[in-house]
Amino acid sequence: MAGSLVLGALQVAGTLLLAPLLFGVTKRVKARLQYRRGPSLLQPYRDLAKWWRKESVESDAASPLTAAAPAIVLASVVVATFLVPMVGIVPPLDGWGDLLVVIGLLALGRFVLALSALDAGSAFGGMGSSREVAIATLVEPALLLALAGAALAARSTDLGTIAGVGQAAGLSWYTPALLLSAAAFAIVAVAETGHEPVENPDTHLELTMIHEGMLLEASGPRLAILMYAAELKLVLVAGLFGAAFLPVGLARTASPVEILVALGATLAKVAGAAVALGILDATLAKMRILALPGLLTTASLLGAVGLAVRLWLPS
Amino acid sequence: MPIDAIPALIAALLALSFLSAVAPVSRWNRRPIALVLAALASVAIALLGLAALTGGTPVMVEAGTVLGFAVIHVRYDPLAGLFMIALGTVGMASSLFGIGYEGGDSHGAGPDRTRAAYPVFLASLALVFGADDAFAFLLAWELMALSSAVLVVGARPGPEVARTGYLYLTLTHLATAALVVGFAVIAATAGSTDFATFGSAAAALPPTARGVVFVLLLVGFGTKAGAIPLHVWLPRAHPVAPSHVSALMSGVMIKAGIYGIVRFGLEILGPGPEWWGLLVLSIGVASAVLGVLYALMEHDLKRLLAFHSIENIGIILIGVGVAMLAYADGAPALAGLALTAALFHTFNHALFKSVLFLAAGSVQAAARTRDLNILGGLARAMPVTAIAFGIGAGAISGVPPLNGFASEWLTFQGLIGAGGTEALSLLARAAALLAVAGLALTTALAVACFVKATGMTFLALPRGQGAAGAGETSRSMGGAMIGLAVLCIAVGVGAGPVAGMIAGIAAGPLHLGPVAAGGIAAPVAGLQAVYAAAPIALLLAAVAGIAWLVGIRPRTVRRVPTWTCGIAPEPAFEYTATSYAKLIRLYFGPILRPAREVTVEMHAGTPFPRTVRYDGRVSHVIDERLYGPLHRAAVGGAQLVRRLQSGSLQLYLAYAVTTLIVLLLVAR
Structure with missing residues (x-):
């Protein structure tokens, strides 16, 4: 019991503190591949601190939802992160909710964020919001x-x-069926976290924005909260992949060795995801938004084939 | 008061309500009296439901005879009790809402006698759920169809509304005809119209006859439920009715179809062959996906909600379908879980759909329009309506911790559980896993649709005159909406105990023994899962509260006009409902087959446009491919038959003589 508390506390502290760092890793990898030096790995922390100190500006057309939305979006991602095992073999909130609850909490965040993007009455908010919910359907x-x-x-x-x-x-976990499912997850993880070829996370060109478009009217601490939620979501999706498809290294007890192994394994997995996304960002061009169904239904098909293999060829 | 007296009390209250509505103009005919009585009757209905649910033994009453020969048996068991609680709750809210809604309604200056159909409608619904005899059931069923038709057509008579009413009546009667034949086949074997004898009689039927009866009942009940492809009446009828009637129709009446499928398809016809479950499951997936897709394409708020009823009926039928498959293949725990999911979603849909319809009525009353493209900005003018609609929207979109998520979670568990249950055939398991993708698509589309509906109605700047001048509606309307919205939250947070109670109800139709109230964490078919709704809700509130207190509330906020690239912001810059759904319209183009027409008029002799008109529409596959040919065939057939009808007396006499001769020859 005490052991799982230690593991849970480690995960909670680790994910909440290191989320911006991973964002920095992705940006750094992208910059290096483009022969740029790139910003410091700590730049995301500095950005958050900067926004946190500034005043908030909101549209005079906005309803109270604009103020409430960042808090709800953050809460949905934070609680979801606590449901995914990343250090211990059981998540910090063991027995509170399963993977469907995690997906549901992501939907809660998307619902509130997409709604608040419409609040200011700007065309860019509508653009980002409508794209976000449409891509989510795929x-x-x-x-x-x-x-x-x-x-x-x-x-x-x-x-x-x-x-x-x-x-x-052990190794017998990695059946062909599971690998197909993992491939499907990997494709949609890119879309879910907003990276190339689905979205350019660094874009400030209005016509290509999705997530950025929804955040366009946010400023000050509210922007900081929403950006932090996006950074945490990257950790969450990477952790979800790790728990479901690559569950190596997770600690069963709170012995120092196991904890070190678990921390190392999780950091490697999450950092691997951050590096992979950086490579994608640097090497792929953004797809036309109308071409996305091709990519994302491929993921659905891979997932369906994975299930068919599981049903018809039980190993 | 003895429980057995409640049905009489309900009947008396509704009869008084009816009388006060048809009474000659006097102080007894004032608008609120009939509705206050209906609200009181609804309280009694909910109490009867609770008694039936928790009492252990069913509430049974014998209530006189029809035309002196058929005894009306009424029997409320836990399954009926659940539907009665839904009816009572929605009835209370709708009646309360109606007081303010009809009071502020400018359509009928004098007393509107069609309102007398409202208590009849409530009474018929209460009787449908309790009838224990084919006669009583069909009587109540017809009364329900007719009284709701009067309510649909009565409020604003006109050619278009009359057409809608005609279509509704036609389809509902075709459905009743299917039910009559289905019941007749069973009753002929049973030698009685009493439902108590139907179970053993149905078991004695040959398999083909049972299959035919099942399809007949599925057509009859599926039409009432609005399942695709029998849904065509629903999106036309629901928007036309007054909003508190829409809430009852969508929240409760279409659930009578679900009640019928569960009562007769599962409980009485018993475990059937696999194709029954597969059929219901496919109808469920088709209704869910197509319903929400068509909803997304709507910009009439109430029509949008009506299509969502089709979607949610689909989600319920997915649960029922899995229950049928599992019941047929001997996986009782899975059947119990799936039926719990279906019944739970039925109840939840009654709550959140009625709050949405009531809020839509409030919007219509205030802004005088239901067109999302000219609404907007109502959140500040109508905060109560906005909050109620927002909570309903979250619930129907299936986001935690609201009630819609809890029952969709259970439905997902049923599907994944079916996929992993070896007792089921490979085909059934594959179908269930494909339905996972269908249900996931449905929930994602529902989020899109309700971001659209909520955002276009309540956020940003008003896009039209009506929305700009709107203000909050009356207290009774606000109270009704907030009450239902609070229930959506309460049932969502208390999902564990509620699901446990419903699991007990689901045991009845499946002929399972008493089920331990294991709640929403019950391990099923070797599949272990958990959703602790209340702690999750508390933690969400705590984290959001901290973020609010630390980062948002104490900060200075400057309010400025939205930046629109240097020009003054105008509502015309905003996304509209049509533009919001454009990407989805294109993504799902192969199903929706959108068509558009852009007309540009130029200033004479210049290349500069004067007006640009955009006209877009999507095609409804079922309407065009199935009902179009049926309609043409029916009209063509009628034309053919008409040639026989010349109107000449001699010709008719010739027909009579010919028929007589043929009969004499045949019957010789």
């Missing part, structure tokens, strides 16, 4: 199909159980 089926693959393999939708079964199975 992402969500693939996400569920992919995670259903892992859930069926472990016979549970509980992420702690999935990670536990997966770790205990």
